[in-house]
Amino acid sequence: MIAIYPGSFxxxxxxxxxxxxxxxxxxDVLIVAVLKNSSKNAxxxxxxxxxxxxxxTKDMPNVKVDSFSGLLVDFAQKHxxxxxxxxxxxxxxxxxxxxxxxxxxELNSDIETILIPTSLQYLYISSRVVKEVAHFGGDISTxxxxxxxxDVKKKTEQS
Ligand code: ADP
Numbered sequence: 001m002i003a004i005y006p007g008s009f010x011x012x013x014x015x016x017x018x019x020x021x022x023x024x025x026x027x028d029v030l031i032v033a034v035l036k037n038s039s040k041n042a043x044x045x046x047x048x049x050x051x052x053x054x055x056x057t058k059d060m061p062n063v064k065v066d067s068f069s070g071l072l073v074d075f076a077q078k079h080x081x082x083x084x085x086x087x088x089x090x091x092x093x094x095x096x097x098x099x100x101x102x103x104x105x106e107l108n109s110d111i112e113t114i115l116i117p118t119s120l121q122y123l124y125i126s127s128r129v130v131k132e133v134a135h136f137g138g139d140i141s142t143x144x145x146x147x148x149x150x151d152v153k154k155k156t157e158q159s
Pocket of ligand 1: 006019087088089
């Protein structure tokens, strides 16, 4: 079975890594797919985000990292993926994720969305919060993996 975990991952947080690890118990292969979205003001390029994700998943042979643009269901179908994985932090996520799940089902009813609730210690973590805290010199060591810590710090200080 193949599942896709799509997102911006700008940058990838410990919350994302937790969802990746937990999704691996549900699927044989997990494709982490970075959205190429030119309208979003990104801190890291898609290539940089892919290399962060590859670094953090190098010991997970069942994880592949890729990027996509256009409709997620088309990308999923092209890769024979049956499931879309998304993470849920709070009720505020739920409304958006639920709408996306119903939209994707409308577009392709063969592909099912699985919403995985966050682990409690990652509840407050988002890429946006990481960027804001790092920009103002705050400690982000509880939010991002040590392997990308310096990179995130350096880039946010320049921004
Ligand atoms: P997007 O811009 O598509 O929301 P993100 O990179 O922000 O992409 O998030 C990708 C997915 O990971 C989303 O489903 C989001 O809800 C989930 N996610 C983000 N942060 C966390 C976290 N701390 N715990 C669990 N899930 C999370």
